[in-house]
Amino acid sequence: MTEHNTLSVEETLAALRAVGEATRLRLVALLAESELTVKDATAILGQSQPRISRHLKLLTEAGLILRFPEGSWVYYRLADGAAGEFARDLVGRVTTSDPVLSADRERFQAIRKAKAEEAAAYFADKASTWDTERSLHAADSDVERALLRVLGDKPFQSFLDLGTGTGRLLELLSDRYVSALGVDASHDMLAVARANLSRIGLNHAQVRHGDIYALNVPPRSFDVVAIHQVLHFLDDPARALAEAARALRPGGRLLIIDFAPHELEFLRDSHAHRRLGFGHDQMRRWIEALDLEMEQVTDIAPQTDQENKLTVTLWLARDPRIVTDLPVADPTREVA
Template sequence: MEELLSGLRAAAESTRVRILFILAHGEANVSELTQILGQSQPRVSRHLKLMAEAGLISRHKEGNWVLFRLREEDMGGALARAIVDLLPGADAVLAGDLARLEEIRSRRAEAASRYFAENAARWEQLRSLHVREEDVEQAMERLAGPAPIRLHVDLGTGTGAVLRRFAGLAQQSIGIDSSRDMLAMARVNLDAAGVRNAQVRHGEIYALPFPDGFADFVTIHQVLHFLEDPVRALTEAARILEPGGRLLIVDFAPHDLDELRSEHAHRRLGIAAEHMAQWLGRAGLALAQHDVLAPPWRPQGKGLTVSLWLATQPRPAVTMPALKDHAT
C-alpha cells in the first residue's frame, strides 16, 4: 500500500505527468526533457529525482549521459504505465510535447543518416576497431546451430556480412536497411561472394514490409545501439517470426566509450542483459540463450564486449480435446 501511495504522490504534479508521457515514447536525458518541457534543468532534475525515488522511472548512466525511462517492473512501473494510459489523447500540451520529442528524434536520425552515408565505403574498417567480426560471426553460427533455415531476414543488414555468413544454411535471405548507400555496398559484396539466394531491400526497421509469420529466422547485428526505440524494433521482428521462429541479436555490452556516441552516432553505450530480457518479454519473445564474447586486448586498454542473445517466438498452446465419457 505504501509503495502505491508513494508513487501516486510523486506523480501528482502536471510536469511530472508530462514527463511520464514523454518517457512512455522512449528514453530521454535531462537536456532533451528540458528542451521538450521548456523548463530549467534544475527543476526538471528535481522532478526526475522524486519520481525515480518513488519507483515510477528508472535512471541509467551511459558514459556522460544519464538516461531515464519508465520503470519496467514492480508496482511503480505498473502505476506509471496506468497513468499514461489514462491520459487524454487530444490534450494540446501533451501533443506539443510529443511534437518536440519528434523534432529531437528527427535531428538525431538525420545525423545518423549522414554518418552512414559518409562511412558506408569503409564500414568494415570501422567495425574492425571493435571486436573481430570473424569471431562474432562464428559465435552467431554456433548459437544458431546447423538446422536449415527456410527464410532468413537480416534487419539493418549494412554491408550484407550476416547474409553472406548464413547463405549456406538459408534457402532464401532478405536484408533490410534504411541506408541506400549501405544497400549499394551490400549488393556489391553479395555479388562478389557469389551469393545468389540473398537480396537486399530498402525499408524501415520499425515498419517491415512483410506479413505476420513471414520468416523462421531473423537477425539484428549491431543495430539496436543506434535506435531510439529498440523495443519497437524487437516487436516488429517478433511480428514477422513464425511460431517457433528464432531471433538472433548481437550488440555491445554496456561500456563507457562515450566517443562512440559523438563520432559513430551510437544512441546508447551498449545494452545490459537485464534490459534485453525485459525488452524481449515486452515483444512477446522467450529468451533461450545469452552468450558473451570478451573484448580483445588493446594497447590503449579499450575494448568492447559483445553480447549475443537467442530468442524464440513461442508456439501457441495446443488444447487437447476433451475425452467423452462413454457410459456402459
C-alpha cells in the same frame, strides 16, 4: 488481478502525489512512449536541467520510473510491473488533444527525426568502408564464428537481417537459409550491399529500404531474425526489438549481436552511438516483455593487448509458440 500486479495504498498515494504536478505528468506521458535522457527532456519541455532532474528524481523515488546510468548519460523509462502499468493507464486516460501534451509529442518526434538524420548522414559517409571500420571495435572473425555456432548447422527457411549494412550476414549465412531479406534505412549502405551480393552471385537474398521501427514485412514470416550491431545506434531499442519479434514465426529465433556495457564516450560523437552497450539483465527484461524465451547468452571478450576493443555479446531468444498448420506468409512480400 494477481497480487504482483497491484499497488498497496501507500504506494498508490505516493504515485498519485508524484504524478500530480504538471511537469511530472508531462514527463510520464513522454516516458510512456520511449526512454528519455535529461537532455532530451530539457529540450522538449523547455525547462532547466536542474529542474528536470529534480522532477525525474521525485518520480524515481515514487517508483514510477527507473534510472539507468550509461557513461555520462542517464536514461529514464517507466518502471516494470504494477507501478509502470499504473502510469501507463493514467496517461491513457488523458485526452490526446491536450495542446501541451501534443506540443511535447511534436517536439519529441522532431528530436527523434534529427537523431535519425544524424545517424543516416554518418552511415552515408561510412558506407564504403563500413566493414573495415566496424572491425576496429570488435573481432569480427570471432563474432562470426560464435554466431554460426549459436545458430547451429540446421538449415532454415527464411532469414531477416535488420540493419543489414553491407549485407555481410546475408553472405555469411547464405548456405543456411532458403530465402533472405536484408533491411536498412541507408540507401548508401544498400547500394554497397547490392554490389556485394551481386559480386558473389548470391541470388536467394534481397535487400530493401525500410524502417526498423515499422517493418514492411508480414507478421510471423521469418524463422531467424538478426539484429547485428544496430541497437546501439537507436534511441528506442525496445521498440525495434518488438518489431523484430512481430516478424518471427512460431518457434522462430531472434539473434541480437551488440556491445556489452562500456565507457568509451568518444563513440557517441565519432561514431553516432546512442547507447554504450547493453547488459544481460536489461536485454533479458526486453526479451521477456515480448514473451520470448532467452536461450543462450555468449560474451566475446577482446584480446587483452588490444586497447579500446569492446566485448561483444550474442543473445539468442526463441518464440515459444507452437508451429501450426496455418498458411505461411511470403516473407519477402511488402505489406501494403
